[in-house]
Amino acid sequence: MTNRPIITAAIMVLACQAMPAFAADYEYSSSLQGNLAQIGVTEELHGTVNGEGFGIAVFDSLADYTHVDLQGKTSAYAPYAGSYRFFDFHGTHVSGIAGASDNDIGVVGVAPGSRLYNYAVFDDNGWVAHDLGRRALDAVRTQNLGGANIVSVNMSYGPSTKGDGFIDGELEIFDNYTDDFVIVRAAGNDGRKLRYEPYSGTASTELANLLIVGSVDSNNRLSRFSNRPGGACISVRARCPASERMYNFFVVAPGSDILSDYPGQSLAIASGTSMAAPHVAGVVALVAHDAAQKSTALTPTQIASIIKESATDLGRRGVDAVYGWGLVNAEAALAPVGDVTIETAPTVGATDPAAKQPKATKKKKKKKWGRSRGGGRRAFSQSTIGTGDLLSGMVVFDDYGRPFEANTAAFIGEDSPALSERGLAVLGLVSQRKVADVDTGEHAFLAWNATGLDGKATSALRMVAEGYDLSIGLGAPELFLMEVPSANRAAAPQSFSRIMFSSLGEASELFGEAVSIGYNAKLTDRLTGHVFGLTETGWMDDGDEQGLLEAEPETEGDADFAAAGLSYRVADGWSVGASYAVLRERGTVAGMASSGALSLGEEALTQFWGTNVIGDIDQTFTVSAFYTRAVINSSGTANSLFEDADNWGADHYGVMLDAKNLVHENSVLRFSLVKPLQITSGTTSVRVPVGRELDGTINYVRRNSDFDGSALPLEAGLAYLAETGAGTFGLTLDLVDTNLNGAGERGVTVGAGFAFEF
Numbered sequence: 001m002t003n004r005p006i007i008t009a010a011i012m013v014l015a016c017q018a019m020p021a022f023a024a025d026y027e028y029s030s031s032l033q034g035n036l037a038q039i040g041v042t043e044e045l046h047g048t049v050n051g052e053g054f055g056i057a058v059f060d061s062l063a064d065y066t067h068v069d070l071q072g073k074t075s076a077y078a079p080y081a082g083s084y085r086f087f088d089f090h091g092t093h094v095s096g097i098a099g100a101s102d103n104d105i106g107v108v109g110v111a112p113g114s115r116l117y118n119y120a121v122f123d124d125n126g127w128v129a130h131d132l133g134r135r136a137l138d139a140v141r142t143q144n145l146g147g148a149n150i151v152s153v154n155m156s157y158g159p160s161t162k163g164d165g166f167i168d169g170e171l172e173i174f175d176n177y178t179d180d181f182v183i184v185r186a187a188g189n190d191g192r193k194l195r196y197e198p199y200s201g202t203a204s205t206e207l208a209n210l211l212i213v214g215s216v217d218s219n220n221r222l223s224r225f226s227n228r229p230g231g232a233c234i235s236v237r238a239r240c241p242a243s244e245r246m247y248n249f250f251v252v253a254p255g256s257d258i259l260s261d262y263p264g265q266s267l268a269i270a271s272g273t274s275m276a277a278p279h280v281a282g283v284v285a286l287v288a289h290d291a292a293q294k295s296t297a298l299t300p301t302q303i304a305s306i307i308k309e310s311a312t313d314l315g316r317r318g319v320d321a322v323y324g325w326g327l328v329n330a331e332a333a334l335a336p337v338g339d340v341t342i343e344t345a346p347t348v349g350a351t352d353p354a355a356k357q358p359k360a361t362k363k364k365k366k367k368k369w370g371r372s373r374g375g376g377r378r379a380f381s382q383s384t385i386g387t388g389d390l391l392s393g394m395v396v397f398d399d400y401g402r403p404f405e406a407n408t409a410a411f412i413g414e415d416s417p418a419l420s421e422r423g424l425a426v427l428g429l430v431s432q433r434k435v436a437d438v439d440t441g442e443h444a445f446l447a448w449n450a451t452g453l454d455g456k457a458t459s460a461l462r463m464v465a466e467g468y469d470l471s472i473g474l475g476a477p478e479l480f481l482m483e484v485p486s487a488n489r490a491a492a493p494q495s496f497s498r499i500m501f502s503s504l505g506e507a508s509e510l511f512g513e514a515v516s517i518g519y520n521a522k523l524t525d526r527l528t529g530h531v532f533g534l535t536e537t538g539w540m541d542d543g544d545e546q547g548l549l550e551a552e553p554e555t556e557g558d559a560d561f562a563a564a565g566l567s568y569r570v571a572d573g574w575s576v577g578a579s580y581a582v583l584r585e586r587g588t589v590a591g592m593a594s595s596g597a598l599s600l601g602e603e604a605l606t607q608f609w610g611t612n613v614i615g616d617i618d619q620t621f622t623v624s625a626f627y628t629r630a631v632i633n634s635s636g637t638a639n640s641l642f643e644d645a646d647n648w649g650a651d652h653y654g655v656m657l658d659a660k661n662l663v664h665e666n667s668v669l670r671f672s673l674v675k676p677l678q679i680t681s682g683t684t685s686v687r688v689p690v691g692r693e694l695d696g697t698i699n700y701v702r703r704n705s706d707f708d709g710s711a712l713p714l715e716a717g718l719a720y721l722a723e724t725g726a727g728t729f730g731l732t733l734d735l736v737d738t739n740l741n742g743a744g745e746r747g748v749t750v751g752a753g754f755a756f757e758f
Helices: 034-038 089-099 134-145 170-177 273-293 300-309 421-431 495-502 505-511
Strands: 006-008 055-060 074-077 115-120 150-155 157-159 182-186 210-216 250-254 258-262 266-271 368-371 395-397 403-405 433-439 444-451 457-465 468-475 514-522 527-542 556-571 574-586 603-616 621-635 648-660 667-681 683-692 698-706 714-723 727-737 746-756
Touching: 055 089, 055 134, 055 273, 089 115, 089 258, 089 266, 089 273, 115 134, 134 150, 134 170, 150 273, 157 182, 182 273, 182 300, 210 273, 210 300, 250 273, 266 273, 273 300, 395 683, 403 683, 495 505, 495 514, 495 527, 495 556, 495 574, 495 603, 495 621, 505 527, 505 556, 505 574, 505 667, 527 574, 556 603, 621 667
Parallel strands: 055 115, 055 150, 074 115, 150 182, 182 210, 210 250
Antiparallel strands: 006 157, 258 266, 368 527, 395 403, 433 444, 444 457, 457 468, 468 514, 514 527, 527 556, 556 574, 574 603, 603 621, 621 648, 648 667, 667 714, 683 698, 714 727, 727 746
16 A cells, blocks of 8 residues: 555546536426436425434535535534645535535535534545544544434545555444444445455444445446446455345445535536445435434444345346445335334334345235135225224334334225125036936935136035935035026025025135035924034235235134024925024134234134025025124234224124026026125224334324224125026126215126036
C-alpha cells in the first residue's frame, strides 16, 4: 500500500454545468429525479416515512452545510487535522442524495427528515483519515451515546488499487461496530470484479451490518463503470462458503447521471458508485424511522438484512455475482419481509438475520387455507361471521417483529356465495358406467362406477331384501346419494341418508372422498330404523395468496359422521321420523378450516337432533320436509387467538319435491328449497393483536361477537336426470341468496351433461 491508499470513489461524469438550486423545484421530477422512483421512494411515501429522528453519517469531504437543501440539518465535523478552506463537490453531492430537505427547492433526498453528520475524512488535499477511519467511527458512537440515533455511515470512497474494495485491516476495524450502525460502502468505479478481501473473522456474522453498493443506470442495468462482487470472498482464505462471499453483502442503487446538490447554492449531475451508496444509506434511515413508528427497535444487522431481502432481484434469479441481492427497494423494505405470522404469545421477537444464507431463488410462500376440493374455504365463512369488525385492526408480524395491519377481508366472508356443489355433483351420474344390475325377485343389488366433475370416481354396492336394505359407497357422497330412477328395487331413494348428509352444511366438504354406509331395517309393520355413517381423512391444501395471512404448515384433518333415526308410518306412503347424529372433527370446526393462531379448535363435536316428514302425494310426486338443530363444541385453542366454541347453535331446514317419470320414463325431477346449516346462536371470543411495545410486548384487545341469528340464507335447486335409449341426460339449476333479510349476495349456476351409450 502507498502512504495515501485512499481516493474518493471517483465521479465518472459531470454531465452539465452547475445550475442554481433556487432556479426551480426539481423534487420528485420523473426526468431529473427519476432515481427516487426507481428505488420506490415517492412523495406519498415521504408523507409517512422520511427518516425523522434518525441520522446519517457522511464520511467524505467537507459538505456545503449552508446549501439551501442542507442548511439547518447538516452538522460538520473535522476529526482529523487538515486544511478545510473550501466546501467540496463530492461531500455535498453525496449528502444531498442521502437527505436533502423536502423544501420545494432544488432536489429532495432519500431520507429528507433525517439529520446529516458530515465527518470530513478528506481535506482540501485528499485523504486524512490515516487510522482507516477509526477516530471518525468512534466519534459517531459517541454521538449516538448522546442521542444522535445515527443509523448509517456512508463511505463513498475506496482504495486506489483497481478492484480492491477495502484497505488491509479496515474490515477488522469495522467489526467493532457491528451493533452500532449500518456501514454503507461504495463498490468502486473500476468496472471489474472485486478482489478477495482477507479477513480473520466470520464476515456473515461479524460484518452482517455491512452493505457494499454497486451502481445501475436508469434501466436497472449495471453501470459500465461499476465494480461487481463476482465470487470473491471476505474470509481468511480465498476459498469460502457462500455466506462469506462478497455478493452476500452486495446491493445496487442508481448511480448514473444523478442530480444532487453542489456547493454555492447550485445543483449538478454526476455518476459513480459514490452516488449509488447514499441511496442505500438513506433507505436505512427510512427503515429505522418506520420501525420506530411501529414501536420496533431494529439492530443494524436486522436493517441490513431487511434491505437485502427486500431488494428487487436483477440478473440471474437469486443472489448473484453481478447484482448481489439486487436493486434496493424502499417500498418493499417498509413492507413485510420474510414470513408473516399472527402472534398469540405475550411478546414478539425477530429472527437472527446473521444466520440467513443467500437464497437460490425468491419465491412467494403459499398460504394454507381451505380444503383441496372445490377451491377450498377461507378460515371463516359468511354463514359464520358476517362482519370483519371482530378482527378489525388486527396486526401480523414479519420476520423482524414489525407489525403490519392484516387484510382481514381476505379471509372473512369476502367471497361471492359458494354455489351449491350438490347440484353440480349430480351431473357426475351422467357419466356413470354400470357394472352390474341384477334383480332376482327376493334380493337385488346394483353396483356401478360413476365419475364426478372433479374427475374422482365413486363406486357403490346396494343390496335390497325383504325388510332391509344396505348401501356401501366409496367416493363422493353426493354421487352415492343421488340415484337415476330405475325399475330395479336397489335404486330406491335413500331419503334418510340424503337428509342427514344435507344437515352437515359446510361440514359436508370434509367428505369429498369417503366411505359411506346406509342401513335401513323394518322393525315392525310401521316402524323402521335407519343408520347412516361417513368416514374420511382429509387434508389441507395450498390456497391463493391472501394479503397478510399467516403461513401455516400443512395440517391434517379428519372427520367421522354417524346418524341414527326412526321413522313411523302414519299412513300408506307417509311417515314421520326423528334422528340423532354426531359429527366428530379433528383440524376443523363445523367444516371451517382453521389452524394455528386462527384455530377454532383442534377437535370439535357437533350433535344434531332432527325431525322429518316423508310422503308420497301420488305415484309421481314425493315430498320430504325436515328440520335439524345442531350444537357445536370445540376444544384445543390454547395456542389460538380464539376461545373454544361453547354450545354454538345452528339450524337447518327445508323441503324437497321429487317427480318420478313426469317428463320421461326413468327420469326424476327434483326441486329443493333449503335453508343451509348456519350458526345462529352463541358467542365468539377472540384476542386481537393490535400493536406492540418497544420491548416486544404485544397489545391485545379482547372482543366478543354474537352470531347473527337474523340472517336467512336460502338455496333453491332444480335437478333433472333421465335415462334414455341413447344415454343419460342431466340438468341442474341452483340459486343462492346469502341473506333474504338483508343485503345478501346472490348467485346462479347452471349445469348440463349428456353421456352416450354404445
